[in-house]
Every structure is written in C-alpha cells, then in structure tokens.
Amino acid sequence: MDGPGAIGASEFDALMEPLGPFGLAPVVVAGVSGGPHSLALALLLARWARGRGGRAVAGIVDHGLRADSAAEAARVSAWMTARGIESRVEALGLDGGTGVQARARAGRIAALLRVCAAVGAPWLALGQHRGDQAETLLLRGFAGSGPAGLAGMAAARSAGGALVIRPLLGVAPVRLEAVVAAAGLAPIRDPSNENRGFTRVRLRSALADPGGEGPAIAALAEAASAFARRRGVAEGEVAARIGAAARLHPEGFARLDLALLGRDGVAAAALAVLVRAVSGGDYAPAEAAAAALLARGAGTLGGVRLMQGGLLLREEAAMAPAVPAVPGARWDGRFVLEGVPPEGCVIGPLGAARLPRPAWLPEAVVRTMAGLHRDTVLVATPGLSYPPPGAHPACRLRFAPAGGACA
Incomplete structure (x- = not known):
C-alpha cells in the first residue's frame, strides 16, 4: 500500500491519534464513493482498525443521479469485499435540479449515519483532504463568513448519531492517489467534479494544483488551521x-x-x-x-x-408532522427511534397526553415531546415513564438532535 509518496501506516496512526480516544476494538464507518480519496481512506482505515482488534465498514451511497450509479456502487462494494472490508450500500434516489450538490451532500451524510447506526459505529470517517479544505476556505470567504466559517471543515464534529472525523484534512491529494495506485485500484471519477457550472470546480481549476502540493493550497490550508485554533x-x-x-x-x-x-x-x-x-x-x-x-x-x-x-x-408551531416509525427514524430533528416498533406506528408530537407528569417537568414541555402512536393509542414516550416498568416495548425514543446535543 505504501507506494511512492503514499501515506504509511505509522503516519496514518499519527493522524488518527488526536481524533480519539477510540478504545478497544473500534468500529468505524468510512464514507466511500469510489473516488481515489475515499478509497485511500477505506484502505488506510481498515488496516488501522484491524490493528486495534476492530473493523472498518465501507459506507457506500448510491445517489441515483447517474444511470450507472447503482452499478458503480456495486463495483465499489466488490472492491471492498475483495480486500476483506465489510461494506453497506445505501440508495438515495435523488433527482437532479436546483441545489443538487447540497442535497446530495446532506443525503449522503444522513445515509452514512444510518450505516453507523446499523453496524454500531460511533465514528464516521470522511476523506476530505488538504485541497478540499483550501477550496472550502475560499468558498466561505467569498460568502462573507466570519472567523468560525473560515476555520474550514472541522477535523472532528458531532453529527448526532456519530462523531464525524476527517483524518486526512492536512494531506495532499496526490499522496492519497498513490495509496490507491499501490493497491492496484482504478478509482471512479465523478464527472460532476469537472462541471464548471459548480463554483467549487471553478475554484479548483483556478488554483491549478490538482496534487495539492503547491504553495497556494498549502497557505490556504494553514490559514484554515489558524482559524480552527481560534x-x-x-x-x-x-x-x-x-x-x-x-x-x-x-x-x-x-x-x-x-x-x-x-x-x-x-x-x-x-x-x-x-x-x-x-x-x-x-x-x-x-x-x-x-x-x-x-x-x-x-x-x-x-x-x-x-x-x-x-x-x-x-x-x-414549528414542530414537524408525524413520520412513519421505522427503525432509525428521526422526528423533528430531535428524537430518534431505536429498536423495532409495533407495526403501523408513527412518531409525532405527544400533545396533551393524559399521563402522570413529574412535578419538575413543565406542562409546556410535555406538549413538545415525542410520542410513539398507533392510531390514537400512545405506545411509548420518553420522560413520562410510559409504558410503566415491566412493560417495556422493543423500542424507545431518544433525544438526539441532528446537529449534536451541543455541537
């Protein structure tokens, strides 16, 4: 795996170190698109996890934006399997149109978090690198971001269901390409990365540094690091x-x-x-x-x-309408369903439930809490000891805000 310029095992270990602690037998999901940078991440992460008695799982998202996207996802999954890396494919079925890149990014993260929940992984690793960080800094600068935005992408941030980590933010992309080449893989190239209709693509072209080793990208990445420290x-x-x-x-x-x-x-x-x-x-x-x-x-x-x-x-008045109660469902961006609910249930506002309320819990709060309902019957709700002890259903609702408890 350590071809010319490629990241070696000890260097990747050092990149992971400040993102921990990871404990014994860590389970980490790597977002893998089939591009060179995410493939490199999966290969590096799999070796790192095995060395600690754990495992890396490749989360592969079929966005559905190209006719061959499902075949590409299957191909990437086969590559992972051939190298002893477990993989899970999630289909999005996105439509093209306005804001497609932003919708694809949001959908991809949500799908990868579902993979984390399915395999019990507290960490989601993404393969953004030094060039991506430089482009992010420029995009945010042009948008008028303040110091927090100019810090670029965080190396670690909570995403509610998992901690998102980016161990490769300081690494030049050419070194990740070398990892993939040494593994004998021919990565999938997303044609949207060449579409100059996207601002990020135009910025990448203006920087004229695809390998990410030039002084401009290095300076931008260092500026992002300085803002990140602040x-x-x-x-x-x-x-x-x-x-x-x-x-x-x-x-x-x-x-x-x-x-x-x-x-x-x-x-x-x-x-x-x-x-x-x-x-x-x-x-x-x-x-x-x-x-x-x-x-x-x-x-x-x-x-x-x-x-x-x-x-x-x-x-x-701002709460979301009820949603089907399927495992992993999130209601109102706040409550997540864990376990398997009875058939035919929905998650929605608890409303004016006629249940005993502890004195410390304000009535105004009760109306904003989540309830698991089947028809007009309340099946479960957090905070009101319902159902009573000894009658626990095979599921529960947990407060897990989409952006993290206090991220």
Whole structure:
C-alpha cells in the first residue's frame, strides 16, 4: 500500500491519534464513493482498525443521479469485499435540479449515519483532504463568513448519531492517489467534479494544483488551521459557559440560569448552540439574533421559545408532522427511534397526553415531546415513564438532535 509518496501506516496512526480516544476494538464507518480519496481512506482505515482488534465498514451511497450509479456502487462494494472490508450500500434516489450538490451532500451524510447506526459505529470517517479544505476556505470567504466559517471543515464534529472525523484534512491529494495506485485500484471519477457550472470546480481549476502540493493550497490550508485554533478556543469558552449556566434535558428542553449565562458575546454564542440543540436544526441561528433574544429576556428564535425564568423549549408551531416509525427514524430533528416498533406506528408530537407528569417537568414541555402512536393509542414516550416498568416495548425514543446535543 505504501507506494511512492503514499501515506504509511505509522503516519496514518499519527493522524488518527488526536481524533480519539477510540478504545478497544473500534468500529468505524468510512464514507466511500469510489473516488481515489475515499478509497485511500477505506484502505488506510481498515488496516488501522484491524490493528486495534476492530473493523472498518465501507459506507457506500448510491445517489441515483447517474444511470450507472447503482452499478458503480456495486463495483465499489466488490472492491471492498475483495480486500476483506465489510461494506453497506445505501440508495438515495435523488433527482437532479436546483441545489443538487447540497442535497446530495446532506443525503449522503444522513445515509452514512444510518450505516453507523446499523453496524454500531460511533465514528464516521470522511476523506476530505488538504485541497478540499483550501477550496472550502475560499468558498466561505467569498460568502462573507466570519472567523468560525473560515476555520474550514472541522477535523472532528458531532453529527448526532456519530462523531464525524476527517483524518486526512492536512494531506495532499496526490499522496492519497498513490495509496490507491499501490493497491492496484482504478478509482471512479465523478464527472460532476469537472462541471464548471459548480463554483467549487471553478475554484479548483483556478488554483491549478490538482496534487495539492503547491504553495497556494498549502497557505490556504494553514490559514484554515489558524482559524480552527481560534475557533477551538472560542468553542471551549462557549462549552464552559453552557456547563455553568445550562442543563439540557433528555426530554428535549433546557433550563438556563440567565444571570450566570450573561449577555456578552460568549453568552450569545452559547444560546445559539442551545437553540440549535433544542430545535433539532442543522444550523445555529446568528449570534446577533441570539444576543437580541437575551436582551429581550423572552421570545422565539429558530423554532425555539425562551420563557421568563430561563426555560428553553421547542416552539409547538414549528414542530414537524408525524413520520412513519421505522427503525432509525428521526422526528423533528430531535428524537430518534431505536429498536423495532409495533407495526403501523408513527412518531409525532405527544400533545396533551393524559399521563402522570413529574412535578419538575413543565406542562409546556410535555406538549413538545415525542410520542410513539398507533392510531390514537400512545405506545411509548420518553420522560413520562410510559409504558410503566415491566412493560417495556422493543423500542424507545431518544433525544438526539441532528446537529449534536451541543455541537
């Protein structure tokens, strides 16, 4: 595997080290498209996991955007099998049209997280490299991003169901190509990567450095690293403030000590993080909007309601409609179904359920909680001890915000 310029075992071990701890027998899913960089990741990760008594699973997503996408997914799966790497294929069936790249990225991550849940993997590894990081920095700069956005892609971030890790962000793509060539594989080249209708492709062409070893990409990647260090310091301050002033409950709400939270920039950033968690949203609201809500002391923001006294809960009017209760289903971006439910169930708002309510749980929160229903019968709900002890169903609803509890 260690052809000229390729990453060796010890170097990859060093890249993984700061993303842990991984413990004994780690199970990691690698997102594998069949391109050279994700193939290199799968090969490197499989050796790394085996050396620790664990395993790597190749998560392969058939996006359905090309007529031959299913055949390509099957081919990649066969490559993995031939090398002793377990694989799972997830089909998306996307349609082309507006925003296809963004929809494909979101669908791919959701599908890979389903693979993580299916195989019991707490980590999802992605193969973005130094060139991808440089392009991300430029794209965000052109979009007017602040320091947090200019930090580029994080080496590790929570995605709710798993921790997303990117061990190759500092690696030049030419070195990943060398790993694949040494393994005797001819990677699949996605034609959309040559479509100059996409801004990222035009930027890649302007950089004129496909190997990712030139000074421009190196400088951009280093700038992203500097911003990432700054972001890390800021995130540490926010985490400390949340730890001191807030408690996030598994019923899907938070209690804030508004005096301890304060009204400075760290307080606004902390409230934005909490709003994202309680709403189940993909993104946090702008910190300026969070600061304005703090100044008012009560109100709504991002599908969340802040009440006098510091109760932060989901806004009822913003909740999603009920969804079919299939294993792994997520409702309202907040609650995930674990296990196998009875047939014919849906997940939706608990509403005005006539169940005993503990004194510490506000009635307003109960109406925003998730319930597992079959017709008009409530099968289960978290937080209200229903069903009672001794009558546990083969499934449960768990508060797991789409963007992580406080990511």
